[in-house]
Every structure is written in structure tokens, then in C-alpha cells.
Amino acid sequence: MTTDSEPPRCEIEGCNDRASFELHIPWKENELVCAGHARVKGRQEGIVADALANATDEFPNGAAKR
Ligand SMILES: [Zn+2]
Secondary structure (H helix, E strand, O other): OOOOOOOOEOOOOOOOOEOOEEEEOOOOOOEEEOHHHHHHHOOOOOOEEEEOOOOOOOOOOOOEOO
16 A cells, blocks of 8 residues: 655756656656746657646646547
């Protein structure tokens, strides 16, 4: 049984926001990013932004809604 007390942090260097999205990037490993970075990076072709379970922010444009 796992309890996540520590929320994931945005993996972009210099950014310490809470990660709310997982980016699925075809040419490299997935990245956990904050909503702001998901919005920016999610515009690149091929990248799919997936909201994490703990996401409270709104979906960025183009994010997959489930
Ligand atoms: Zn960020």
C-alpha cells in the first residue's frame, strides 16, 4: 500500500511548481510538469499532455480529456 504524501514536482529545470500533467513524448522519456509547462510543451507535435490524478488546474489547450 502506498500513500503519496509528497506531490510530484515539475521536472523542468528551474521550475519548482507542482506537477499536474504527464507529458507523453515519443522521442524521450515521459516528463512530469506543471500546468504552465504542459501548456507550452504540449503544443509540440507528437506530445500528449495527460492530467495526473492530483491535477487541480485546468486542462491546457490540446490536453487529452478523459
Ligand atoms: Zn514547470
